[in-house]
Amino acid sequence: MDKIIFAGPVGAGKTTAIGSISEIPPVGTDVACTDESAQIKEKTTVAMDYSYITLDDGTRIHLYGTPGQDRFDFMWQILAKDGIGLVLLINRDHPDPLHQLGFYLNAFADFIQDTGVVIGLTKSDISDKHDISKFQDFLYERQQIFPVFDVDARSEDDIKVLVHALLAVLNH
């Protein structure tokens, strides 16, 4: 089973991104936020999002979204098991998105080592204070050369580009 994992911090757009390309009504586990996340959004994923897409050659790609908060890191391990690659979404509107990028790259380091990753920078329409080159420089300093894209999580085309880029990375 070809399974791609969507990860990243709270409010990066993981649930939205999966919904944008989903062929079915996605399985979601949104519940009310009762903490400071409520300032960002009303609901948050606590277990997983699930959906799938079918490629032109008929291959079905299963999409699993993780909860953003690190208290749910047990779900990251459960969902990443047997995954073929990672789509990492980072919210460009966050005060310190580079720190967040580093945190999630470290948290999924073993998985990325075994598979591959592409990075999608979301909410670029809201914020341009962190230029995409900053992210590329940050990765270069870490000696991690990964594809980085500006994306809109609501755009089917943008998220499909991410998924196809990941599949291209994995085929090399």
Add this chain to the structure above:
Amino acid sequence: MRIINDVIEQISHTNLEQDTQTQEVLAQELDKILDALLTSSEDISAAIISSVDGHSKAQRLEADMDEHRFAAMSSALLALSDNIASEGGKGNTENVLIEGTNGKIFLLHAGPKHLLTVFTHNCGSLGMPLAYAKQATEQIAALMEVLAS
């Protein structure tokens, strides 16, 4: 209902604008509910009250049990169960039962934003512990409603 009357009494003497005081009252009352639950049945070994998004609110767990992990795991499991129940046409989740080789665990909603996870010894009957747990969820729900109003 004694617990609920207690909390109404306490809140009337508390400046509700002081959110921290309200939180303290809440924590005390949730502790009382858990203490009553654990003394109600010898079969119940531990319990935790958490928010639907996985934060611990009160706990009577064993020393080696991490309350933050159990709060998060409980919310994830109950959220998935809600999906399976509703998508399978079975309505809302009444409870989730885990039958372990060394005891049973059940999870229940406690009002719209909280849940209760109860751990039992390897008891024969689940009836009484489950009935006491349901009673506790009703008390938690009523308490939260009072505090929200």
